[in-house]
Amino acid sequence: MTEQLDASRGCDRTHRATIAGFIQPRAATMIRTRFAPSPTGVLHIGSVRTALFCWLYARRHGGQFILRIEDTDRERSTQASVDAILDGMAWLGLRPDEGPFYQTQRFDRYREVIEQWLAEGKAYRCYCTREELEQMRAEAMARGGKPRYDGRYRNGGEPRPGVEPVIRFKNPLDGQVVVDDAVRGTVVFDNAELDDLIIARSDGTPTYNFTVVVDDADMGITHVIRGDDHLNNTPRQINMLQALDAGVPRYAHLPMINGSDGTKLSKRHGAINVLDYREMGFLPEALLNYLVRLGWSHGDQEIFSLEEMIALFDLDEVNAAASSFNFEKLKWVNHQHVMAAEPARLAPLLAEQLRRQGLDPNDGPPLEYTVGALKERGQTLQEIAERGHCYYEEFEAYDEKSAHKHLRTEAAEALRALGEALAAVPDWTEQDTEAAVAGVAERLGLKMGKVAQPLRVALVGQAVSPGIGTTLVLVGRARALTRIERALNYIAAMG
């Protein structure tokens, strides 16, 4: 006798209706996804990708995205982690349509199901001690089998004094569970491989695999999109869903994201709080764009706006293989979004970075202008801010190589002429200042490079900056003239 899934019932039916393109009342086809992090740490790249796919899938199909905080492990769950998750999601714009729901607020409901299952004989009390279980597992291993519970209390058993029992779910003993996964295809598990898992601890609190099932059923989740690491939990969950007499959602198990060296993502790789990416000057949509391409693609397209992601995303195109996080590519993607962004939007972000770097954003050119001039030249707002230092404060010393090459005695004449010409420019604009520089070059019979480069070093302390007219506007007339004087003095001193 096999425990085959009844694919025509529950959520599966609504899914079929959807893919068949039937137009049904909204409520009947409403797709509901959920992101269910446990607040035992910050929101990192891997979780964000999962949240993104859930959110995208819901948005794409006009469905709802639900946030559920799985905080049943009271030892490890913290409010700080909850806040970090909420803040991270808010920054990314991944707004839930419902929630956050907290599992710790649903204990009564879990209790209710457990009592019911106990009464129906779908669950039972087990009085094994942790020591016994450990021994059981060790012995099973030694015999070459899976370390698992042998079901010794499955058919009843005497309570043991001093042992608070756990509650176990009576998993079917034989037959198979078929998971029809949107990413993996059909995956079959033998019930014989599964044991009777604990659904409530001896202190009465429910455990993960159980609460997930109750919540997914109660919340009407139609699509469970989650990390690959849960694929092995799926058959147990399906069995419990059936015990609940609930429909089975459509599953989609996403591949893992590894570090750049192919090993598990860790701090060293960027498994840091997503909010750290904001501090590093990344745009939320850029991070999302980079992440959406990890495991998903749409032909050769690399850059997606949020709207495009929503319009194009689908589970069918999700890759089954794990991928590696590549910081360089993230930066490139970010740069593409930065270049496409309106300076007005970027300006406050630049101000934030400048302040963080100890500068006064008001002591220099308008931020919109600065960001417009520098956004091609830095991949993150942080880099852009770094390149903008000399427009908001005096630079310390000349870059040695640049000064050696361009601030030589031969340049003094040009610099003096430049000082005079620039002092006389009526309108301090890119065009007019650049014309003044070109004019000096022509009068002295020098190539533009021979004039612009010394001037550039005089203005910013090094041989790299935006176009010379732009640089002059950035520096401003007063500072420009002062800095030309400074360069002249430097040349004189070097003799």
Place this chain on the structure above:
RNA sequence: GCUCCCUUCGUCUAGCGGUUAGGACGCGGCCCUCUCAAGGCUGAAACACGAGUUCGAGUCUCGUAGGGAGCGCCA
């Protein structure tokens, strides 16, 4: 150990039985040019291995190897 999953350039990927195996990041070269970027052009760089199915396999099947996950009174 057992079960499940995965495998195209260094990395992200396209490919859905017939391709000079395409694109992107990164790397090299050239162009543009007042420097640096941006942009354009261009080069090197991949189907893990072995059988089978087929007229034909990166694409289908099965093995092998390698990697990953699960096997908790964690989630």
